[in-house]
Amino acid sequence: MFRSPFPDVDIPDVTVYDYLFASLTDEDADRVALVDGPSGRETTFRELRAQVDAVAGALAARGIGVGDVVGLLCPNVPAFVAVFHGILRAGATVTTVNSLYTAREVASQLRSSGARMLFTVTPLLAAGGAAADEIGLGADDVVVLDGAEGHPSLRDLLTVGTPAPDVHVDPSTHVAVLPYSSGTTGVAKGVLLTHRNLVANVAQTSPLLEMTPEDRVLAVLPFFHIYGLTVLLNLALVKRARLVTMPRFDLQQFLQLVQDQGCTYLFIAPPIAVALAKHPMVAEYDLRTVHTVLSGAAPLDAALGQAVAERLGCRVKQGYGMTEMSPVSHVIPASADLPLDSVGWTIPNTECRLVDPATGQDIDVPAEGESEAGELWVRGPQVMVGYLDNAQATADTLDDDGFLHTGDMATVRADGVVTIVDRLKELIKYHGYQVAPAELEALLLTHDDVADSAVIGIRDEEGEEVPKAYVVLQPGRAVSGDEIIAWVAERVAPHKKVRRVEIVEAIPKSSSGKILRRDLRAREAGRL
Template structure:
């Protein structure tokens, strides 16, 4: 094997020390999460930056245990039932998610910025029994007619005035009425191969799909993410989680991976630069794992200088590529911190590669080396043959963290995962001679706006539903602040007087804010392949040639 990790069989292997993954087939990710917690029971596990509430590991464990009993006894949730969480980050979010998993039920998460139409697609697909939400989002979810768990307490909310809603149970009441269970979990027959979560991703093609992740996937990913810190014997870290917990990055890579190591999390409902800096200063946060737009804010905003950020030792950026210059600029505001990148997907439970903070060159623009337990291949797009270092092709990966498949979609599963367990990422990249992975471009056509994924096909479907639109092509244009912005080429019917603003409003009324069109150009026709596929690259190049 070369220094790059490239073997004669065309497979790249991790250059990190090997991992011992749990082998017990009856181990659940919840018992794994708390396996050592008695040795740090008084350490803070969850800190709510918005309310100031703090839960130690022992309080966290007993609250999860009480809620898991309440889910069974008070709401009748059974193994394999689906619980959907539609809420912003809070310390109740992990409690609800972990309590769901503890009884063998399945957690699914949805972006709270979604419209009713977008949420209903997910509800139809995964058929939840219960929706966990917050009073502010009640109007979006009340129409589904399911059972609801409302985060918070009834006394403090005036959601239903003086009347009761028989379908709604308040989280505080569930925990309060669960009896004296201290911190033992309900008996549940859970195998590590059982489904733990359904996380919706735009996948490598088309509309959002439910990625099926098992208990084993979460345990493996948790150990992979934290292997460098474990190897270095780090114990006193504190992570800020401002990235949404409905996303694999917030849920698996920050929340689950760190808590299973006994590392505390400071939760924050939404990104606000000054609030982030205030939380860093107040709680002495050591690790900021974020996305490129937040790195941009940390690098370019002079307000950073007003706060004591000396506790920050590491800033990791993921979800979209980060340019070298921005890393260098950010490092000036955080001279004591190491700035690194990682790469993962929902389909890989959030992790494929990560830069080692202690080894290798800095600010190279690389997505780091493969984490232990993950193998990679770079496959020629035309030849389908494995490629050596410095040659670019599609990135294929496999390991114990790879998804079980897409829910109710065997065709998409076959398209993404082959018989040998390789997940075809749809990303183009290469390994260098040191085994560092560089992401070059995407085969898949997703638009990445501030780390959010936007499927062009969804927006095209909406555009074509307008009576005056004959055809449409949506694609991403590079943008310094957002990474990419969604723009559209639209063919109007001959008699139409539609304006750019009309089209933008038509879309904005139906989708979450991040999917809105930033630009609409009216054209004579949309270029398509003989098979009818929109040639987005041509659309993009046409716009670039005019810039």
């Protein structure tokens, strides 16, 4: 077992609301907290806290409180912040929903989480409204933040006038947020993250990421993803930095906002790094205010990261985590000079083990050099309580000693620097989003012409991991691969789309019926 090289930090035993807003001074209250990127509209910390309290009061007036779950289907706009923290302030739990989800996927998450209400915006109302109808929510239970006929709006809630309720919960057990993750394999499951989990991860990362009140942080990574929620939103709020929101990624707008708003700290995923390193448009903008870029959500190639650093004249760092860890467990500190292909050191208050998956034996930290690879196990206050209504999945991921089995293979150097080298788990990471092969396989089997299927990740021409489906057709059927691709695309979020299809005679399986993905990967490797 090895610990963080950093001293433990104090983790206050408080709710997320109290952690972020209870210590707000008069001076800080007048600072700008949020800037709506497209419009430039500003919201101060004082105004934001008042909005949060107003939303909490309006929810309490509707009977929403401790024990209730509220869905939030919303892009990165300032209203997301007021609603998210308003729900928590009311004592309820937020289940954040991917803005790219189809109505079927939204309904599945709302049903699984037991959501009593849904907050969304007009552009997402088609999917959100259809999902709400499917699970039996009425029009009054669907709040459309920017207003839509027949539904309450955010303005309606802000003007109810009911004071925020006096809520008392145990931060270590009360679930604050319920994001959905595929974990190490399988279909998405609700991840139970408490107030303490969220507070802990901000407290743990704060001294390493070195954000200050003078920073201007561009929020392009989605808040519905735990990376954006913790490392962007909550860290920026507690540090009293200025957060500039972008509803969706558009390179020109991204560059324009960095230039016009003087953004200093960028949190990105590798696809954005590719654009920053290679796109000619970048040269047309003044990005000299940027001092740090932090990449997460998927592995960053070291050469790519170095190209970004040289082109922008800034520091580029990388971190590692999982939704199940709120999400950060490792990061390269902002001022540290570590190999960019590593994920840096273990963060404070956190312990790790590397375990040989074949023998179950621990791999020791070497006296010098780098260790052999083993599965990374992590224990700390940021680790989830478990999965919602899924004791087996919880037991498969969290052991009796409290270690979370990440499903990722890693090495550790003598100085504690960790590098992720491979993945045990079957998940495909497409542009930082999780794609569960099992979910796509189950969907493909509902196609009338498909007798059997298997999905693995392969590399496309740009080196991006994409889902490829191997499909066995029903006897006498002649559907094409392109037709199957189009059929799947109509039923899943864009990042889950099957990008390649190969028609095969049979799917390789073990005697117990388990798909032998390694055989399919070997088949792909033989074509290289």
